[in-house]
Amino acid sequence: MTLFFFLLLLISNSSAIAGQICFKRAMGHPDVVGWHRAGWIGAGLVGGAIGFFFWLALLPHFPLSKIFPIEAIDRPMMAVAALIFLREKLTSRLMLGIAVISVGAVLVAGT
Amino acid sequence: MPSLTSERDRVELKSEQSVPKMAWYLNPYLHIGLNVILTAIANILFKVGSDHTPGGSLLGLASFGSVAVCLGIGCMIASLFAWLHALRFVPLIIAYSLAAATQVIIPLGCWFFLGEQISLVRWAGIFVVTMGIIIIARPLARLEERL
Numbered sequence: 347m348t349l350f351f352f353l354l355l356l357i358s359n360s361s362a363i364a365g366q367i368c369f370k371r372a373m374g375h376p377d378v379v380g381w382h383r384a385g386w387i388g389a390g391l392v393g394g395a396i397g398f399f400f401w402l403a404l405l406p407h408f409p410l411s412k413i414f415p416i417e418a419i420d421r422p423m424m425a426v427a428a429l430i431f432l433r434e435k436l437t438s439r440l441m442l443g444i445a446v447i448s449v450g451a452v453l454v455a456g457t
Numbered sequence: 458m459p460s461l462t463s464e465r466d467r468v469e470l471k472s473e474q475s476v477p478k479m480a481w482y483l484n485p486y487l488h489i490g491l492n493v494i495l496t497a498i499a500n501i502l503f504k505v506g507s508d509h510t511p512g513g514s515l516l517g518l519a520s521f522g523s524v525a526v527c528l529g530i531g532c533m534i535a536s537l538f539a540w541l542h543a544l545r546f547v548p549l550i551i552a553y554s555l556a557a558a559t560q561v562i563i564p565l566g567c568w569f570f571l572g573e574q575i576s577l578v579r580w581a582g583i584f585v586v587t588m589g590i591i592i593i594a595r596p597l598a599r600l601e602e603r604l
Contacts, residue, residue, distance in 0.1 A: 366549060367549070369540070369544055369549075370544050370549040372541070372544075373541050373542075373544040374544060374549070387541070402507065405504060405507045406507045406508065424549075424553050425550055428548070428549045428550040428553075432548075432549060434548045435548070439592060439596065440550065440551070442592055443589045443592040444550075444554055444593075445589075446588055446589030446592060447557045447586050447589030447590065448589075449585055449589075450582045450583070450584070450585030450586030450589055451557075452582070453579070454560065454579050454582030454583060454586065455582075
């Protein structure tokens with residue numbers, strides 16, 4: 347994978363994470379309703395759409411079973427993002443699980 | 458994935474964010490599972506579709522002409538609704554970690570449906586990812602068993 351394709355993947359992942367944070371903001375609070383909720387969902391869709399277009403651009407160049415697991419590297423990034431932006435609780439068991447999943451994903455992606 | 462069908466599961470699930478009493482088909486963990494399956498189907502359809510369109514087009518826009526890609530988009534929209542429902546009750550970091558099941562199901566789907574090869578190391582990786590999901594899901598399953 348060249349630096350160019352890795353950059354495409356990084357943009358795709360970062361956009362998707364930002365989108366997920368927006369989705370959680372839309373659905374996670376009972377006070378967020380109506381247009382307020384729709385706005386957050388819309389922002390989440392924009393983030394997801396940017397990630398999706400970059401993802402579609404990558405797909406023809408690599409086997410899916412190889413490129414898709416690389417996405418799991420963004421899991422620690424997501425944990426940090428959820429901690430900072432959503433103030434979610436990160437237990438030691440959850441961190442262990444995320445670490446194991448990431449190691450597994452690297453094993454899958456590296457072959 | 459915790460058991461979702463027993464009568465006991467309908468009572469309130471006390472966790473970091475409690476899940477109110479609801480019908481089994483509204484259980485957020487079931488919707489995370491639905492999201493995983495639909496995402497896997499969608500990505501396999503995207504791969505099938507994009508393989509039949511010329512590469513090198515701007516951001517893969519040519520792939521939109523493919524029926525498989527359009528069906529994949531339909532699956533993605535359905536998975537989004539399941540995901541949004543799950544996020545109402547489950548913390549994002551837990552939901553996102555459980556959704557790592559796509560890392561297992563997609564390679565298996567590619568192997569089974571697209572004939573892509575899975576090496577021994579990749580099988581080991583699939584096993585390790587599954588272990589990680591079990592580490593996160595087990596306390597949630599035990600919680601439901603107690604209820």
